[in-house]
Amino acid sequence: MIAEIITIGDEILIGQIVDTNSAHIAQELNKIGVSVHQITSVEDEHEHILTTLKEASKRADIILITGGLGPTKDDITKKVLCEFFGDSLVRDDAVLRHIEFLFEKYVTTPISDLNREQALMPSKAIALHNEYGTAPGLWMKNAEKVFIAMPGVPFEMKSLMEREVLPRLIKEFKRPFIYHKTIRTYGLGESAIAQRLEDWENNLPVHIKLAYLPSFGTVRLRLSGKGLNEEDLKFSIEQEFEKIYPILEDIIADVNGENEDITITIRELLNTKNHFLSVAESCTGGELATKFTKNPGASTYFKGGIVTYATKAKEDILSVPHAIIEKNTVVSAEVAEEMARNSRLIFKSDYAISTTGNAGPDKGDSDKDVGTVFIGIATPEKVFSEEFKFGRNREQVVKKAANKALEMLLKELISK
Amino acid sequence: MIAEIITIGDEILIGQIVDTNSAHIAQELNKIGVSVHQITSVEDEHEHILTTLKEASKRADIILITGGLGPTKDDITKKVLCEFFGDSLVRDDAVLRHIEFLFEKYVTTPISDLNREQALMPSKAIALHNEYGTAPGLWMKNAEKVFIAMPGVPFEMKSLMEREVLPRLIKEFKRPFIYHKTIRTYGLGESAIAQRLEDWENNLPVHIKLAYLPSFGTVRLRLSGKGLNEEDLKFSIEQEFEKIYPILEDIIADVNGENEDITITIRELLNTKNHFLSVAESCTGGELATKFTKNPGASTYFKGGIVTYATKAKEDILSVPHAIIEKNTVVSAEVAEEMARNSRLIFKSDYAISTTGNAGPDKGDSDKDVGTVFIGIATPEKVFSEEFKFGRNREQVVKKAANKALEMLLKELISK
Numbered sequence: 038m039i040a041e042i043i044t045i046g047d048e049i050l051i052g053q054i055v056d057t058n059s060a061h062i063a064q065e066l067n068k069i070g071v072s073v074h075q076i077t078s079v080e081d082e083h084e085h086i087l088t089t090l091k092e093a094s095k096r097a098d099i100i101l102i103t104g105g106l107g108p109t110k111d112d113i114t115k116k117v118l119c120e121f122f123g124d125s126l127v128r129d130d131a132v133l134r135h136i137e138f139l140f141e142k143y144v145t146t147p148i149s150d151l152n153r154e155q156a157l158m159p160s161k162a163i164a165l166h167n168e169y170g171t172a173p174g175l176w177m178k179n180a181e182k183v184f185i186a187m188p189g190v191p192f193e194m195k196s197l198m199e200r201e202v203l204p205r206l207i208k209e210f211k212r213p214f215i216y217h218k219t220i221r222t223y224g225l226g227e228s229a230i231a232q233r234l235e236d237w238e239n240n241l242p243v244h245i246k247l248a249y250l251p252s253f254g255t256v257r258l259r260l261s262g263k264g265l266n267e268e269d270l271k272f273s274i275e276q277e278f279e280k281i282y283p284i285l286e287d288i289i290a291d292v293n294g295e296n297e298d299i300t301i302t303i304r305e306l307l308n309t310k311n312h313f314l315s316v317a318e319s320c321t322g323g324e325l326a327t328k329f330t331k332n333p334g335a336s337t338y339f340k341g342g343i344v345t346y347a348t349k350a351k352e353d354i355l356s357v358p359h360a361i362i363e364k365n366t367v368v369s370a371e372v373a374e375e376m377a378r379n380s381r382l383i384f385k386s387d388y389a390i391s392t393t394g395n396a397g398p399d400k401g402d403s404d405k406d407v408g409t410v411f412i413g414i415a416t417p418e419k420v421f422s423e424e425f426k427f428g429r430n431r432e433q434v435v436k437k438a439a440n441k442a443l444e445m446l447l448k449e450l451i452s453k
Numbered sequence: 454m455i456a457e458i459i460t461i462g463d464e465i466l467i468g469q470i471v472d473t474n475s476a477h478i479a480q481e482l483n484k485i486g487v488s489v490h491q492i493t494s495v496e497d498e499h500e501h502i503l504t505t506l507k508e509a510s511k512r513a514d515i516i517l518i519t520g521g522l523g524p525t526k527d528d529i530t531k532k533v534l535c536e537f538f539g540d541s542l543v544r545d546d547a548v549l550r551h552i553e554f555l556f557e558k559y560v561t562t563p564i565s566d567l568n569r570e571q572a573l574m575p576s577k578a579i580a581l582h583n584e585y586g587t588a589p590g591l592w593m594k595n596a597e598k599v600f601i602a603m604p605g606v607p608f609e610m611k612s613l614m615e616r617e618v619l620p621r622l623i624k625e626f627k628r629p630f631i632y633h634k635t636i637r638t639y640g641l642g643e644s645a646i647a648q649r650l651e652d653w654e655n656n657l658p659v660h661i662k663l664a665y666l667p668s669f670g671t672v673r674l675r676l677s678g679k680g681l682n683e684e685d686l687k688f689s690i691e692q693e694f695e696k697i698y699p700i701l702e703d704i705i706a707d708v709n710g711e712n713e714d715i716t717i718t719i720r721e722l723l724n725t726k727n728h729f730l731s732v733a734e735s736c737t738g739g740e741l742a743t744k745f746t747k748n749p750g751a752s753t754y755f756k757g758g759i760v761t762y763a764t765k766a767k768e769d770i771l772s773v774p775h776a777i778i779e780k781n782t783v784v785s786a787e788v789a790e791e792m793a794r795n796s797r798l799i800f801k802s803d804y805a806i807s808t809t810g811n812a813g814p815d816k817g818d819s820d821k822d823v824g825t826v827f828i829g830i831a832t833p834e835k836v837f838s839e840e841f842k843f844g845r846n847r848e849q850v851v852k853k854a855a856n857k858a859l860e861m862l863l864k865e866l867i868s869k
Contacts (some may be wrong), residue, residue, distance in 0.1 A: 054666065075494065152820070227525060326743075
């Protein structure tokens with residue numbers, strides 16, 4: 038069962054927004070055994086969208102479209118679908134009532150004709166209820182192919198996928214099983230890992246693939262396979278995992294690397310002991326706190342953090358003694374350790390992580406090279422730190438430092 | 454001059470990574486007058502990549518490819534390009550020396566044959582120097598079409614675009630001028646704005662387009678045009694802007710909306726007065742601090758922030774009186790204002806922003822509805838706050854709250 042995703046919108050092609058919708062849709066489809074063969078982004082241009090629909094329908098069974106369902110002139114997805122299906126737009130009364138309801142309840146400006154026109158639907162389409170917005174989704178069938186259109190607003194699309202699209206696809210199509218197992222490693226680069234795995238990889242069964250997913254200092258390895266028998270598939274992938282585990286044992290940080298988000302594993306480990314965490318950030322500037330608070334349940338383990346971007350704030354708020362900064366400079370093991378120690382005391386937490394470094398492009402209040410970062414960890418038993426060189430690219434220094442801090446904490450928690 | 458972008462990699466099609474490369478490439482191409490007609494993401498699969506290359510070369514003059522240049526088995530871009538061009542791989546000594554240099558200087562593991570093989574290049578290709586990595590870019594010409602391949606690692610790709618690809622494209626192709634003007638508005642939805650602009654939009658010259666770019670509570674409006682005469686083009690777009698300004702005056706937050714990043718405008722305004730900023734965050738969990746520290750120059754206006762996720766931390770660290778929390782609950786105007794006031798005092802800053810709210814999915818330590826957020830602002834003259842309802846979606850509540858806080862601060866700074 039093959040799907041293609043088409044995202045419509047000039048704003049993607051001029052690079053003003055990043056297409057995050059496709060990744061979400063692809064993830065959700067993969068979970069139900071539907072493979073995405075291609076993702077295509079095209080402009081708000083009638084002929085181009087039409088051609089893209091025609092081409093996609095030659096290759097795929099399911100075509101998912103996002104964008105171009107808004108109330109404005111540049112939103113033409115429904116018109117193009119009408120042409121493709123030889124259909125015309127008619128008013129859908131249930132959709133109209135929902136639009137009127139949303140305006141009454143949530144919108145302060147009066148409802149307009151443009152808003153009401155969003156209730157026009159191709160006559161052959163089934164409207165998919167959009168709880169959060171005025172643009173309904175569409176479900177249209179042609180021979181054995183299904184065309185699904187969803188609004189481009191990410192949270193509206195996500196809700197439509199969950200409530201309308203996935204349940205309908207599960208009902209409509211017989212799908213093979215897809216199984217992934219992802220392992221998070223740290224400390225070795227992609228090619229060094231590949232070299233270790235060379236013999237094993239050469240003998241991998243054809244229905245199983247290995248992918249390397251490097252990301253700012255960590256490499257996740259994903260084994261994935263497709264098959265008609267779920268038990269056999271799982272068994273064969275777990276068997277391959279048993280083979281690589283001893284080869285990579287020293288660098289595996291997390292055998293449940295499916296959580297792209299390492300903070301979920303950290304939360305689980307802290308929760309089991311009812312332990313709490315806090316942070317003290319300099320060069321990561323809030324990135325660590327943001328990572329910990331991104332997911333629901335943050336308050337069950339994360340007390341908070343202090344971002345002391347200015348050197349003086351490290352003294353005033355984190356109580357790092359002036360003499361320590363004077364002697365070692367602000368980018369030093371001593372300052373990182375003081376920051377972690379004091380964050381733990383101030384927040385009354387069990388663990389604390391700190392970062393201090395030069396993210397660049399300028400050196401700031403320290404003579405250390407751009408890219409130098411010290412990461413400190415305070416635990417109930419000890420305080421320690423490590424020094425890293427993360428290169429000269431600001432964004433990369435911040436992200437690598439945050440990832441490395443998460444890894445150091447994870448290692449510390451796992452070693453208990 | 455038409456370009457297409459092809460991104461290669463299973464990890465995109467199973468949704469494990471979001472393709473941010475395409476947006477960056479599209480942005481940079483637009484700046485030099487090259488339009489991106491289509492973005493296509495395909496798997497690491499020989500035949501599929503080959504077909505995609507063939508199709509793209511029918512439509513576009515410039516084909517940019519990212520991904521599939523790594524050292525591992527699943528990296529096959531160079532092989533496919535060889536087939537497409539009827540070429541074969543030969544060793545490039547300069548590339549090999551660079552790989553050996555990088556390993557000597559930055560990598561602790563020994564260099565392997567897989568790494569050395571990255572110096573194999575199609576004989577007809579020009580290698581594009583990759584300062585930050587072992588995979589060089591490629592530049593290949595066929596009739597009047599150019600094919601460019603770059604590694605998928607974002608910071609390597611960015612550096613290659615800037616130093617190698619864009620200068621070569623500028624030299625090689627005559628391009629029309631593209632001009633954008635983007636205005637940031639707040640307070641009205643997309644369709645309400647469209648209604649106000651209806652008459653004007655109906656009379657827009659054909660070479661100018663208007664796009665609506667909504668994002669968590671703000672809508673940016675982008676006028677864009679393409680033409681052979683730079684002066685005429687700029688003049689006609691500025692003329693249209695003069696027409697819409699009076700129609701939208703009350704909702705325009707920033708006429709230089711080109712900065713997708715509003716913090717750059719805030720930094721400029723604070724810098725002119727040598728004023729400093731700090732934050733105190735609850736529900737935004739570090740998102741605000743991260744936004745302010747994302748760009749270089751943060752230390753010229755941002756002192757730092759405190760993330761008090763736990764209610765107790767608001768008392769202990771931000772000195773919000775227990776009685777005020779008791780009386781008003783932790784999600785209240787009073788607490789938001791205390792947080793802003795005290796952040797300003799603790800950091801000795803001129804301005805401070807605070808957030809306190811229920812991001813959900815659970816209510817936490819307050820009886821206020823999920824989605825309720827109070828944003829506080831402290832200035833040298835006053836402290837005030839506003840209440841907002843940002844819906845029930847956690848991610849959306851955090852992002853909308855952070856954006857709204859930036860807008861409130863921007864309004865306050867502009868009103869001086």
